[in-house]
Amino acid sequence: xxxxxxxxxxxxxxxxxxxxxxxxxxxxxxxxxxxxxxxxxxxxxxxxxxxxxxxxxxxxxxxxxxxxxxxxxxxxxxxxxxxxxxxxxxxxxxxxxxxxxxxxxxxxxxxxxxxxxxxxxxxxxxxxxxxxxxxxxxxxxxxxxxxxxxxxxxxxxxxxxxxxxxxxxxxxxxxxxxxxxxxxxxxxxxxxxxxxxxxxxxxxxxxxxxxxxxxxxxxxxxxxxxxxxxxxxxxxxxxxxxxxxxxxxxxxxxxxxxxxxxxxxxxxxxxxxxxxxxxxxxxxxxxxxxxxxxxxxxxxxxxxxxxxxxxxxxxxxxxxxxxxxxxxxxxxxxxxxxxxxxxxxxxxxxxxxxxxxxxxxxxxxxxxxxxxxxxxxxxxxxxxxxxxxxxxxxxxxxxxxxxxxxxxxxxxxxxxxxxxxxxxxxxxxxxxxxxxxxxxxxxxxxxxxxxxxxx
Amino acid sequence: xxxxxxxxxxxxxxxxxxxxxxxxxxxxxxxxxxxxxxxxxxxxxxxxxxxxxxxxxxxxxxxxxxxxxxxxxxxxxxxxxxxxxxxxxxxxxxxxxxxxxxxxxxxxxxxxxxxxxxxxxxxxxxxxxxxxxxxxxxxxxxxxxxxxxxxxxxxxxxxxxxxxxxxxxxxxxxxxxxxxxxxxxxxxxxx
Numbered sequence: 001x002x003x004x005x006x007x008x009x010x011x012x013x014x015x016x017x018x019x020x021x022x023x024x025x026x027x028x029x030x031x032x033x034x035x036x037x038x039x040x041x042x043x044x045x046x047x048x049x050x051x052x053x054x055x056x057x058x059x060x061x062x063x064x065x066x067x068x069x070x071x072x073x074x075x076x077x078x079x080x081x082x083x084x085x086x087x088x089x090x091x092x093x094x095x096x097x098x099x100x101x102x103x104x105x106x107x108x109x110x111x112x113x114x115x116x117x118x119x120x121x122x123x124x125x126x127x128x129x130x131x132x133x134x135x136x137x138x139x140x141x142x143x144x145x146x147x148x149x150x151x152x153x154x155x156x157x158x159x160x161x162x163x164x165x166x167x168x169x170x171x172x173x174x175x176x177x178x179x180x181x182x183x184x185x186x187x188x189x190x191x192x193x194x195x196x197x198x199x200x201x202x203x204x205x206x207x208x209x210x211x212x213x214x215x216x217x218x219x220x221x222x223x224x225x226x227x228x229x230x231x232x233x234x235x236x237x238x239x240x241x242x243x244x245x246x247x248x249x250x251x252x253x254x255x256x257x258x259x260x261x262x263x264x265x266x267x268x269x270x271x272x273x274x275x276x277x278x279x280x281x282x283x284x285x286x287x288x289x290x291x292x293x294x295x296x297x298x299x300x301x302x303x304x305x306x307x308x309x310x311x312x313x314x315x316x317x318x319x320x321x322x323x324x325x326x327x328x329x330x331x332x333x334x335x336x337x338x339x340x341x342x343x344x345x346x347x348x349x350x351x352x353x354x355x356x357x358x359x360x361x362x363x364x365x366x367x368x369x370x371x372x373x374x375x376x377x378x379x380x381x382x383x384x385x386x387x388x389x390x391x392x393x394x395x396x397x398x399x400x401x402x403x404x405x406x407x408x409x410x411x412x413x414x415x416x417x418x419x420x421x422x423x424x425x426x427x428x429x430x431x432x433x434x435x436x437x438x439x440x441x442x443x444x445x446x447x448x449x450x451x452x453x454x455x
Numbered sequence: 456x457x458x459x460x461x462x463x464x465x466x467x468x469x470x471x472x473x474x475x476x477x478x479x480x481x482x483x484x485x486x487x488x489x490x491x492x493x494x495x496x497x498x499x500x501x502x503x504x505x506x507x508x509x510x511x512x513x514x515x516x517x518x519x520x521x522x523x524x525x526x527x528x529x530x531x532x533x534x535x536x537x538x539x540x541x542x543x544x545x546x547x548x549x550x551x552x553x554x555x556x557x558x559x560x561x562x563x564x565x566x567x568x569x570x571x572x573x574x575x576x577x578x579x580x581x582x583x584x585x586x587x588x589x590x591x592x593x594x595x596x597x598x599x600x601x602x603x604x605x606x607x608x609x610x611x612x613x614x615x616x617x618x619x620x621x622x623x624x625x626x627x628x629x630x631x632x633x634x635x636x637x638x639x640x641x642x643x644x645x646x
Binding site for chain 1: 549584585586587588589591592593595596599617618619620623630
């Protein structure tokens with residue numbers, strides 16, 4: 001125990017000096033590149049060799065101690081553990097190893113013996129308290145840095161018992177923001193395509209695959225769902241009226257419009273920060289990418305090139321698009337500046353690269369590469385141009401979409417029994433797991449943005 | 456003596472009356488002859504009827520034959536129509552170029568379209584190697600390449616529509632080369 005503590009004390013020192021170094025470095029960076037100076041405080045989620053940080057979630061203190069309160073507290077802990085484990089950078093510890101119980105000894109800063117937690121390797125600690133009166137719940141939640149004996153986040157949430165999951169996710173967003181500098185995935189949703197009696201319809205669910213809800217009932221072919229930046233609108237393609245058209249739908253207000261030019265209206269993507277879209281339309285007799293209003297009116301033709309131009313995706317600043325084009329004979333990925341119309345090809349390896357997705361930090365492009373019938377997801381750093389393969393030897397893998405914080409990706413894979421299903425993995429390709437269980441085939445996931453902790 | 460004369464007279468009258476009755480009997484026989492004449496007429500009529508029936512049957516046979524021929528022609532036309540609708544053209548992987556085989560099939564289709572004034576939708580399809588959206592685009596290129604070729608062969612553009620189903624409607628769901636080949640196609644439906 002003593003030896004172990006020594007090791008951790010040493011480790012603590014190393015971390016401290018690392019943080020000091022980091023702070024010094026970030027000061028230097030701050031002088032030169034202020035924007036990138038402090039992306040994160042604790043965890044750099046764009047580090048591909050990121051180890052998961054052990055986090056201890058303790059039993060919640062039940063202030064009144066009655067049965068419904070205790071039960072609600074247990075439920076809250078389950079939601080919390082599931083949410084933290086969903087991230088690619090945290091790992092909740094087994095409570096069997098815990099040396100003390102803050103639910104009894106106190107959940108506040110002065111009441112916690114941090115050596116009990118550093119001693120078992122917990123770098124982070126979450127304590128909680130719950131008060132339940134007549135279906136109304138008050139959650140008091142705290143996140144501590146055990147090595148620095150510091151309170152990082154302290155929040156109180158009040159609401160009906162049915163909203164515990166939501167309250168926990170709000171707290172997780174705070175944790176994420178504190179640790180990574182980003183609000184994380186906890187407020188986000190995923191839209192996808194699933195077959196119902198053989199017909200493709202659009203569905204949505206929470207970031208963790210829970211609360212699945214069918215959105216369309218066209219009994220036709222629905223494809224390519226895309227979230228608007230504010231997560232209020234969904235655009236998708238449907239064959240309900242004959243030719244493929246883009247349906248633009250406000251999810252809450254039940255209003256919207258249809259982009260129905262002659263020919264094909266496909267592959268919509270929303271501009272970040274504005275209610276405008278890009279899409280591939282073929283009314284001119286050739287597929288080109290257009291910038292559209294919310295009502296489908298053409299603002300600007302973006303590509304001017306004979307042949308296939310499809311799958312546009314905006315850069316995070318909304319100034320560029322990345323798209324698939326066959327202009328050089330094989331499908332490859334290109335970046336185009338909307339204003340200056342400058343085009344740059346970015347993929348040169350392989351003869352079939354399609355379905356690009358721009359990372360939220362703007363630095364990387366994920367895409368699908370096909371080599372010898374193997375369909376896999378790659379990611380490329382735009383500056384270096386070096387592709388890295390993220391999936392391999394596990395079925396066909398398509399439709400990469402980034403999580404709002406860039407720490408993860410969702411995608412379609414046939415790795416389980418040859419049937420396409422929705423998976424998530426860390427942005428480095430590690431830790432792939434199935435997102436949800438639903439009848440039929442699931443494809444084309446799109447991850448919504450989640451900006452803040454607002455409701 | 457006078458009484459005997461009267462007797463003779465009465466006898467004479469009686470005999471004459473007998474003769475009269477005999478002549479009357481003769482008259483009935485004559486009327487029998489006319490019945491025979493009627494029978495002949497009936498026979499002739501029956502014969503005529505039979506002849507007419509034979510002629511009618513012959514006519515019917517001829518009509519049947521013609522109907523059969525028409526039906527045959529119709530079947531043939533139907534077969535040509537079915538062939539038009541069911542014979543797809545096929546493409547190489549990630550290509551919308553027309554092979555010589557595809558061009559041959561399109562020539563046959565153009566010829567059929569010249570005698571059958573219908574409008575047509577050309578569906579473009581892909582195998583499932585490739586991403587959903589790219590395959591929608593590729594399927595449209597396949598349909599529009601076929602359309603352009605038919606236009607060049609003299610089919611009015613206004614009669615030709617295109618739609619792409621990408622990889623959404625495969626004929627064969629399996630993941631073999633032959634299934635892929637079958638799925639990479641343009642299909643023709645009469646509107």
